[in-house]
Amino acid sequence: MSSKINGQISPQPCPHLAEFRRNSTKPFLALHSCLRIKPPGGRAALRRDPHEVPRCAACGLSAPSRLLACVTCAAISCHSAAASHAAAHAASMSPGHQIAVDVDRAELFCCACRDQVYDRDFDAAVVIAQTAASTVGESPAPQPENLRKKRRVDYRPWAPDLRERTLIGTCSGPIYGAGTGADPLPGFPRGLRGLNNLGNTCFMNSVLQALLHTPPLRNYFLSDRHNRFFCQKRNNGDGDGGGGAGKRNGGNGGNRNGRICLACDMDAMFSAVFSGDRAPYSPAKFLYSWWQHAANLASYEQQDAHEFFISMLDGIHEKVDKGRVKPHSEGKGDCCIAHKVFSGILRSDVTCMACGFTSTTYDPCIDISLDLEPNQGGSTKMATATSNHSCNGEADCMNPSQNCGTSTLMGCLKRFTRAERLGSDQKFFCRQCQVRQETLKQMSIRKLPLVSCFHIKRFEHSSTRKMSRKVDRYLQFPFSLDMSPYLSSTILRSRFGNRIFPFDGDEPDATDELCSELELFAVVTHSGKLDAGHYVTYLRLSNQWYKCDDAWVTQVDENIVRAAQCYMMFYVQKMLYYKATDKQAPS
Amino acid sequence: MSVPNEENLSHSQLSTHFFLDLLDSIIVDVASECHRVARLGLDSNLEEEDEELKLSAQARVRAADPSNTNEANGKYVVDIFGQTHPAVANEIFECMNCGRSIMAGRFAPHLEKCMGKGRKARLKVTRSSTAAQNRYSRGSPVSTYSNYSTNCMNRLANGSSIFAGDEHSNGTLES
Numbered sequence: 001m002s003s004k005i006n007g008q009i010s011p012q013p014c015p016h017l018a019e020f021r022r023n024s025t026k027p028f029l030a031l032h033s034c035l036r037i038k039p040p041g042g043r044a045a046l047r048r049d050p051h052e053v054p055r056c057a058a059c060g061l062s063a064p065s066r067l068l069a070c071v072t073c074a075a076i077s078c079h080s081a082a083a084s085h086a087a088a089h090a091a092s093m094s095p096g097h098q099i100a101v102d103v104d105r106a107e108l109f110c111c112a113c114r115d116q117v118y119d120r121d122f123d124a125a126v127v128i129a130q131t132a133a134s135t136v137g138e139s140p141a142p143q144p145e146n147l148r149k150k151r152r153v154d155y156r157p158w159a160p161d162l163r164e165r166t167l168i169g170t171c172s173g174p175i176y177g178a179g180t181g182a183d184p185l186p187g188f189p190r191g192l193r194g195l196n197n198l199g200n201t202c203f204m205n206s207v208l209q210a211l212l213h214t215p216p217l218r219n220y221f222l223s224d225r226h227n228r229f230f231c232q233k234r235n236n237g238d239g240d241g242g243g244g245a246g247k248r249n250g251g252n253g254g255n256r257n258g259r260i261c262l263a264c265d266m267d268a269m270f271s272a273v274f275s276g277d278r279a280p281y282s283p284a285k286f287l288y289s290w291w292q293h294a295a296n297l298a299s300y301e302q303q304d305a306h307e308f309f310i311s312m313l314d315g316i317h318e319k320v321d322k323g324r325v326k327p328h329s330e331g332k333g334d335c336c337i338a339h340k341v342f343s344g345i346l347r348s349d350v351t352c353m354a355c356g357f358t359s360t361t362y363d364p365c366i367d368i369s370l371d372l373e374p375n376q377g378g379s380t381k382m383a384t385a386t387s388n389h390s391c392n393g394e395a396d397c398m399n400p401s402q403n404c405g406t407s408t409l410m411g412c413l414k415r416f417t418r419a420e421r422l423g424s425d426q427k428f429f430c431r432q433c434q435v436r437q438e439t440l441k442q443m444s445i446r447k448l449p450l451v452s453c454f455h456i457k458r459f460e461h462s463s464t465r466k467m468s469r470k471v472d473r474y475l476q477f478p479f480s481l482d483m484s485p486y487l488s489s490t491i492l493r494s495r496f497g498n499r500i501f502p503f504d505g506d507e508p509d510a511t512d513e514l515c516s517e518l519e520l521f522a523v524v525t526h527s528g529k530l531d532a533g534h535y536v537t538y539l540r541l542s543n544q545w546y547k548c549d550d551a552w553v554t555q556v557d558e559n560i561v562r563a564a565q566c567y568m569m570f571y572v573q574k575m576l577y578y579k580a581t582d583k584q585a586p587s
Numbered sequence: 588m589s590v591p592n593e594e595n596l597s598h599s600q601l602s603t604h605f606f607l608d609l610l611d612s613i614i615v616d617v618a619s620e621c622h623r624v625a626r627l628g629l630d631s632n633l634e635e636e637d638e639e640l641k642l643s644a645q646a647r648v649r650a651a652d653p654s655n656t657n658e659a660n661g662k663y664v665v666d667i668f669g670q671t672h673p674a675v676a677n678e679i680f681e682c683m684n685c686g687r688s689i690m691a692g693r694f695a696p697h698l699e700k701c702m703g704k705g706r707k708a709r710l711k712v713t714r715s716s717t718a719a720q721n722r723y724s725r726g727s728p729v730s731t732y733s734n735y736s737t738n739c740m741n742r743l744a745n746g747s748s749i750f751a752g753d754e755h756s757n758g759t760l761e762s
Contacts, residue, residue, distance in 0.1 A: 011626050063608040065615045080611075104612070105619050116622050188667065196676035199695030278668040282676065282691045288683050288698060299704055406644075410636065474647070478639040482632060490629075498623050551672040552663045562646035 010120055010500055014113045016098040020071070021119070023096060028071065028122045031101065035126060037133035039356030040440060042496060044106035044126050048074075054103050058085040068100035068109050076103065079111070086111045106497075123499035130496050134351070134358040153578050189541040191218065193273045194280035194551035198287060202550055203305040206535035207312070208283060209548040210522035210570050211266075212273055213539050216341045216450050221270040226337070228264035235259040262315040263337070265289045280551035290315060305524055305535050306369075306455045306568055313338040313366055342366045344449035347488045347504075351440040352430040353421075359431070362446055367453035367568075370412040372471050409454065409477040409569070417444050417486045419495075444491035446504070448483055450576065452518060454569045458526065470530040477520070477566050479540075479558075480574075484516040518571035526567040538564065 013021065021027055034046045046069060047054070054069070055062045056078035065080040070089060077086035077100070090098045090111035098112040106126050110117045160168060191212055195205040211217055220226070236259065265286040272281050290308075293315040297303060316338040334340065346365050351358045419442040422428070427436035456475055461468040484490055489503040496503075523538045537548045538561045547556045596604070624630050665671055675692035682689050684701045698704075 063612070065611050102619070105616065107619055107623070116619060116626075118623070118626060192667075194666065194672070196678060196691045198676070198691055199693055201695055279670065280672060280676065280678070282678050282680065282694070284680060284691070284694050284698075285683060287695065288702075291698065291702060291704065295704070299699055406640070408640070476640060476643040478636070478643075480635070480639070482635075493629075498620070498627060498629055500627065546667070549663075551666075551676060553666050553668070554663060555667050559642075559646035559649050562643045563650035 011118050013119065014110050014115070014117050016110050016112050017108070017117050017119065020096065020099045028119070028125055030074075031071070031122070032125050032129070035106065035129040037130050037356070039133065040351050040353045042130045042134060042356060044130060044497065046101060046103045046106055056085055058088070066105075066109070067103050068111065069103050070097050071099045071101055071108075072097050079109070084111070084114070087114065118500060120500045124501055127496050127499050127501040134356050155578055188278075189544075189546075190276075191270075191274045192539070192541065192546060192553055193278055194548065194553045196280045196282040197550040198282060198284060200302045201283075201287065202535045203303045203308055204283065204287065204290075205550050206524045206537040206548070207305050207309045207568075208269070208286070209537040209539060210524055210568070212270065213522060213541065214341065214451055214570060215521070215572055216576075217337065218270065220337050220341075221267050222274060226263045226267050228261070228267040231261055231264050231267075232259070235261065260289045260292050262286070262289050262293060262312060266316065293318070302531075302533070304459065305526070306367075309453070309455075309568065310366065313342060339364075339366070341451050342449050342453060344445060344452070345447040347444045347446040349442045349444075350428055351419075351442075352428075352433060353438045353440060355430065355432050355437075357430055357432040359428075366449075367455050368413075368416065368445075369455045369457055370409075370416055371457050372473055372475060373407050373411055373415060407473060407475045409475060409481070409566075412454075412456070412475070413483075413486050417442065417491055442491065442495075444488040445483065445486050446488040448487065448516060448518075448573065450573055452483070452571045454571070456567055456569075458567060459530065468530055470526075470533075472565065474563075475566055476562075477523070477569055479520045479562075481518045481520070481571055482516055483518060487516060515573060515575065515577070517574040519574050520569060520571050522570040523561060523564065523566050524568040524570075525564045527565060535567070 031046060034048055036045050036047050036050060037043070038045065053062055054067050054076050056064070056067065057075050058077060061078050064078040066078070066086075067076055068079050068086040069076045070086075070093075073093070075089060077089045078084070079086040086100055086109070090100075098110055099117070100109050100111055101107065101122075102109055102116075108117045108119055108122055109115070195208060197205060265283075269281070269283060269286060290312055291297070294311045297307065297311060317336045344365055346363050348361050348363065349358050350360075419440050422439050422441055424438055426439075428439045429435070430437045430439075454477075458471045459468065460471060492503045493499065493501070521540045525536050525538065526533050527536070528534050534549075538556065539546045539548060540561075545556050545558050545561050547554050547560070663671075673692075675690070678691040679688050680691065680694075681687070682694070682697065682701060684698065687697075689697050
């Protein structure tokens, strides 16, 4: 029925459209000059003259369901299900007059098939006109630098050569042998090990458990990509406490173990946790290093797990010698393993409501913080027959048949990427209008990271009312998540009327939809009150769920996880691709 | 707008006529858009989403069932490896700051005093270096609230939200 080109479905044309295309050298060329774009939404219409009021040539009506202009002779006819002068026109004129265009909607219509039809070239013309209208006088926003298209390459499995095999044999030991002394309990997944609570440190333990089982991160450290012995030796050789990213050593006699490196401490933790020893591990050194990195958070108090997550990723990043590597703010994401794994790019479009001019910026992000939907008016996809509630008339609850009972992660993401009208107190200066105008803002995900961390803003603090509260409302989250509705290419495409056209972010590869499919592997939950709560992490290993409550690791049914109060969710891309690299392969 | 053939229509009949024309036009707008979405295969996978919602609802019902609360309450007997653990972790190791032997479950409070950190000795709050200077970010810097003096407290800072979502009122920077 349809074929995929550029990752976009191109439906098979009806025989009349196919014939029309065969017979014309440059179909639709005449229409280019008639396309009128209406700001700010960019709705396209066709008018020969800007003030033309189209009327049906046969009956003079100008407001039936559709007014269709014949693409061959420009005659305008009306069309509705009841009566169609357009069909009469197509039948009466010699063949070649079946294809028409809906003048108010810029949609192709086959009068013989009596159905809307689609064509790449026509859509391309519409998009070009729409783009020109929204970026008048300026070239379109430059692509974020690190998304220059890299050729996708096939996965080539690696096998060690003789020299490497010798190295492996002499310099490493197996992670465990099932049922042997190192791990007397076979059958449990590797790396499953409790973490001791060092005194209100469940916020740290919960995030560490998720990271210990974050596939790309786990693979990185277990592949010895950051060897703590080499790192410490090299750093101490440079002179202790030297420049670069050296951190404060916390006063009092300083750090006796050399320079602080959170990545080294992570390496030690991975080694310990995957060693096969199942007695709970105490991440004391990690706490010590982290407190030196994040001095303002260093205190014996319960902390926010999300804040810890951001802080420690930053710590791993900063460890990299600043002289050698570009900072993350350039969005490269190649600076350190933390950013390679978690860094994505967000796109923000600000559109002037008066003239449609759109300004686009790209920013890197490590995670996505989402607001819970306000009130009980959550939005879910389906119009269920059982839903009797009407929404509270909230502006963002558009569909009256939506089930207003449950908040969902997808609902939050939908809300995150919706076009939001900024208030009149937040007018932006429009370069085209040269005055401050009201604007429409829309976020979308330009590049999805390898691992997506979604953080739910459950802790609200109001400085005005000097109080804080925790939002306990349940949030549904799926085990499998398709992010394509929230990607920039999709959002942009729908803004341009879902035209067939390669949009920013479209991969020239038919299998790219797999890139946006994610699988959940860790959930950090919070229970209890604001000031006396507890964090617990659920891990999914080989499709089995485990509860990690500090030192206690137990197996749980997936329903327990589904019903839990999520705070941070970790999803990994189902399918990873290799891209051609500029680097030479080591010889 | 087109005028219906009969000449002697009242105002309300005329306005009804125009209203219906407008309504027709809007309906065709929606139909046309939906037709395009369906024909181009752009509609998302509604069945899968439905399935997840259903599973979730069932899970919550089961979780609310009183006979299933053992796990939820955190009353553990043994973990999956057959081990038990005390309420306060009793592994002993050496403090890397001062060298003393400390019990794991008391390490954090010890380290706090040992390093000279903690509420009384807290350094000036600085803007978290992780907050990228995003033009749309109104995210608050890491804030601390010294008016909360209970022992166990969740840090409330409104996350170092690196990028713009909806804004919340942000905590003040305390010095």
